[in-house]
Amino acid sequence: MVRFLAVRLSLIILTLLVVSVIIFMVTEVLPGDAAQQQLGQSATPESLAALRASMGLDRPAYVRYFDWIGSALQGDLGESLKYKKPVAEVIGPRLYNSVILLIFAFVISVPTAVITGVWAGVRRNSFGDQFVSIMSLVGISLPEFVTGILFIVIFASWLDWLPSSSILLPGTSPLTRPSILVLPTLTMTGVLFAYIMRMTRANVIDVMETDYVRTAILKGLPMRRIIFRHIIPNAMLPTISVIAVNIGWMLGGLIIVENVFAYPGIGSLLLVAIVSRDVPMLQALSLIIAMTYAVSNLFADLSYGLLNPRIRIS
Amino acid sequence: MKRKFLWLFLSCIMALTLVAWSCGGEEGEQEEEEEEESKYGGTLRVVMGSDTSTLDPAYVASSMDYAFGQACYDNLIWRSHDGTLQPMLATSWEPNEDATVWTLELREGVTFHHGKVFNADDVVFTINRLLDPDVGSVAAASLASITEVTKIDDYTVQFETDSSNAFLPEAFCIVQARIMPSDIDPDRFDNEEFGTGPFINTEYLPGERAVFERNPDYWMEDAEGNSLPYLDEVIFYYMTQPETRAEAIKDKSVDVYHELDAISVDSVEATAGVVVSEVASGTYINFAMIVTEPPFDNELVRQAVQAATDREAILEVALLGHGVVANDIPIPPTDPHSALFVDSPAYDPDHARDLLEQAGVELPLELTLHTSTIGPGMVEAAVALKESAEPAGINITIQQDPEDVYWGSVWLVEPFTVVNWNYRPPDQALSLVYLCGTAWNETYMCIPELDDLIVRARGETTLEERQATYAEVQEILIDDASRIIAVFRPVFLGLLDNVRGVSAHPNNWLYLTEAWLTD
Incomplete structure (x- = not known):
């Protein structure tokens, strides 16, 4: 177990290194750099050269990369080229806001999706199953920027129940004004709920057709016991990996949802970092996202062992 | 069965959306403002769609940056809403006879937020910093005519220029020329403000x-x-x-x-x-044709594109009718210098066809027009031009480029582009774009006669003289036709x-x- 963890953790570190190299190379290939993006239409050759020098962009790419990775390994993520502030200082409060949003979306969507999935799978082809399945198909097919705007039109403009944008007053956090969390959370939940629900339902249906469930039914076990002892543990195995993969999907959804609702998190910051070619900030954000992804997959693997005694982690 | 539910659901959504839209259509009331007593206090919340990059006025580049600078700094002189120059940290400005030396009297009793008392040292420091090539501020272009800044006494500053420049006070209004204190390390300007x-x-x-x-x-x-x-x-x-x-x-x-x-x-x-405040402005949308690239190296081809431009249609499509038609010179009709301007050639596809035949171009002429969503109405303007040019035998293919590469690698590079320009006072608007070899000369045109006129106007001290000179400038610009300035865009502000x-x-x-x- 300890060995397994050590191997996995060192693999994660390797992955992060590779990610940082790839991100750096991609930003090198993109046309334009941070100085060009900042000056935009008002760039003159002189002002560009001066700004490049002040940002350190006049040095060769490999020098800039090793410079960055050198200080990053010592815990210094560098200074944002766009905002001229330490990256950690810019990302810190934003990360906190995004984590709040992610936790809400996760805590709301995963249990409800699993419960609905099991319920629909057990009552396959009933009216309720049909309804939930169609709803989830709609949820999957509508991208977040459509559902987000639709929610704004319905709940903010028309019904006037909720604010359309996540404006925070100085000294407050999303938790002190929970009403701004509702629409972003709901939008994030949509796709996640639909995927996990459909996956759970499909797995439940598979398991219900196995011999051991049929045997359990035939020998007269109560349905409740069959569901909780036989169906759910077996149906959850593939569902867990879907949940883990979906955490990555949620991080992608953050970018869209935070932009639509003007929610001050790392998703909207990531877009700024890309558009402004702010390499240090982009690196830091990509590493946070890659790490979350890797760690959630690790947790998924670990939980396999708990659910299925046949899998032993070594 | 499944399909039936899907339809039911979709129609519900559509019905909801329709209801939502139709409910949004209540008439807003615009009451006439009576004389009211101004009140102190309160918080004003402002939203905008451009991000900030720095608090340092020398490097400001977005509307958000400009708004911050306006809030916490002061200029020497400010251009107010009606276009008049308003004294700020300078209380008066006087030229010598040929407008080569300007003397500014400064305001006494002003302190910076960090406690320093404002005086002539700060003005000398600020202007020299903007002119310093190592600082690399874009303001250097607007202030380029200044050769020497001299402190006469604590509250008097003198500016010497390389040639007569009646427009120098205008240059002190630019957003980069906020007055900075001379006692602070410039490295701190990025993240902290030290204004008055x-x-x-x-x-x-x-x-x-x-x-x-x-x-x-x-x-x-x-x-x-x-x-x-x-x-x-x-x-x-x-x-x-x-x-x-x-x-x-x-x-x-x-x-x-x-x-x-x-x-x-x-x-x-x-x-x-909610009310909307609207004002005519000199912000414009234009089409730029690089004169060194075929087929635009032929003046007749450029004039054909000009004749094939339906400015009214562009106004309607790109600005939904808000704004005015422009006539190939970047000075709006609201500016007093525009008195003698004439209309550009009217939309005439047949004439455009004739011009193309004269130029010996085989019809249809295939052109690629680059545009982007980076400025409002730019994509729509391209679409309107494509439609209006088609009857003239000009087939335009629209190439929409991503916003983040547009200014860096499309504009000034591709032969045919849509451009969006902010309002600048007449001399800046002309000098920055038309002078031979200047950095933003987007069509690479070079007409020595035009350069002479632009420089001459700077030294002319009466409005009548400048009006006449700018009318000559417009004549040359209409004939050259490398920059088709189609519409002036108004500025809008939404207010509770x-x-x-x-x-x-x-x-x-x-x-x-x-x-x-x-x-």
Whole structure:
């Protein structure tokens, strides 16, 4: 177990290194750099050269990369080229806001999706199953920027129940004004709920057709016991990996949802970092996202062992 | 069975959306403002769609940056909403006889937010810093005619220029020329402000918001002698999506929507309790043809594109009718210098065809026009040009480029582009774009006769002389036809109806010193 963890953790570190190299190379290939993006239409050759020098962009790419990775390994993520502030200082409060949003979306969507999935799978082809399945198909097919705007039109403009944008007053956090969390959370939940629900339902249906469930039914076990002892543990195995993969999907959804609702998190910051070619900030954000992804997959693997005694982690 | 439910669901959604839209259409009331007593206090929340990059005025590049600078710094001179020059930190400005030396008297009794007393040293420091090539401020281009800045005494400064320049005071109004203190390390200007302005920055979260509090010691007073500003606090919010910004003002989460998009004007105006302030401006959309690239190296081809441009249609499509038609010179009809201007050749596809035949071009002429969503109306303007040019035998293929590469690798590179230009006073608007070899000469044109006229106007001290010179300039520009300036765009500002003392500024600046809120 300890060995397994050590191997996995060192693999994660390797992955992060590779990610940082790839991100750096991609930003090198993109046309334009941070100085060009900042000056935009008002760039003159002189002002560009001066700004490049002040940002350190006049040095060769490999020098800039090793410079960055050198200080990053010592815990210094560098200074944002766009905002001229330490990256950690810019990302810190934003990360906190995004984590709040992610936790809400996760805590709301995963249990409800699993419960609905099991319920629909057990009552396959009933009216309720049909309804939930169609709803989830709609949820999957509508991208977040459509559902987000639709929610704004319905709940903010028309019904006037909720604010359309996540404006925070100085000294407050999303938790002190929970009403701004509702629409972003709901939008994030949509796709996640639909995927996990459909996956759970499909797995439940598979398991219900196995011999051991049929045997359990035939020998007269109560349905409740069959569901909780036989169906759910077996149906959850593939569902867990879907949940883990979906955490990555949620991080992608953050970018869209935070932009639509003007929610001050790392998703909207990531877009700024890309558009402004702010390499240090982009690196830091990509590493946070890659790490979350890797760690959630690790947790998924670990939980396999708990659910299925046949899998032993070594 | 499944399909039936899907249809039921989809129709529900459509019905909901329709109801939502139709409910949005209540008529807004625009009451005439009566004389009201200005009130102190309150917080004004402003939303805008451009992000900040620095607090250092030398490097400001976005509307958000400009608004911050306007809130916490002062210029020497400021151009007010009606175009007149207003004394700020300079109380008067006088040229010598041939306008080569300008003497500015400075305001006494002004202190910076960090406590330093404002004097001539700060002016000398600021202007020299902007002119320093190592600093690399874009302001250097506008101030380039200055050769020497001299402190005469603590409250008098003299500027020497390389040639007569009647427009020098205009150059002190630019957003980069905010007066900075001479006793602070310039490295600190990026993240902290050290201004003399009406508001003091208390929180700066780039990409999200910035908070400014009232400067209790501000020097300016209103007409009754009350100290300005009235507001206790101003908060600027950044939101990327135009839809989100429009919704934010519609549900009254913000008080001011700076740089309201033309596309949202109608829906915002239709909301009860929200008004739209509109002002004609010199911001324009143009088509640029690089004269060194075929087929645009032939003047007849450029004139054919000019004749094939339906300016009215572009106004209707790109600006939804808000704005005015432009006539190939970047000086708007609201400017007094425009008195002798004529109309550009009218839309005439048959004439365009004749010109192309004269040029020996085989019809149809295939052109690729580059555009981007980076400026409002730019893509729509391209579509309108494509439609209006088709009857003239010109087939335009529209190439839409991503916003983040447009200024860097499309504009000034591709032979045929759509461009969006901010308003600048006449001399800057001409000098920055038309002089031979200047950095923003987007069509690479070079007409020595034109350069002479532009430089001559700077030395002309009466409006009548300059009007005549600029009329000659326009004649050359219409004939050259390498830059087709099609429409002037107005500036819009969305406001809640309890906001007073804020209105759209032709330069797209946001002036909040005299803003106040009714109950």
